[in-house]
Amino acid sequence: MGYGEGKFDMKSDPKKYNLVNPIMKNTVPVHTYGWTALRFGTDNPGVWAFHCHIVAHFFMGMGVVFEEGIERLRVGQLHSSIMGCGETKGLHFKP
Numbered sequence: 001m002g003y004g005e006g007k008f009d010m011k012s013d014p015k016k017y018n019l020v021n022p023i024m025k026n027t028v029p030v031h032t033y034g035w036t037a038l039r040f041g042t043d044n045p046g047v048w049a050f051h052c053h054i055v056a057h058f059f060m061g062m063g064v065v066f067e068e069g070i071e072r073l074r075v076g077q078l079h080s081s082i083m084g085c086g087e088t089k090g091l092h093f094k095p
């Protein structure tokens with residue numbers, strides 16, 4: 001929804017958000033000494049990793065996990081499409 005330089009200001013920076021037609025994408029830049037504001041729809045229950053793609057940064061803690069609607073999931077109800085991709089398909093645990 002937006003990005004900027006310096007420390008995020010809770011009062012002034014949200015006024016800069018693009019709430020009309022923000023870009024839909026699955027990667028975003030966070031500029032040096034800057035901030036990025038994002039939002040995501042909560043219509044797909046699951047556990048979603050949000051992380052920096054620079055491995056050293058990931059291990060320094062630039063990652064977080066979003067749990068979305070997990071109270072609506074039960075073991076055995078996870079769709080098979082999330083259980084790996086390519087050659088890893090079919091290797092998942094089957095309860």
Ligand SMILES: [Cu+2]
Pocket residue numbers: 052053054057058062
């Ligand atoms: Cu990073």
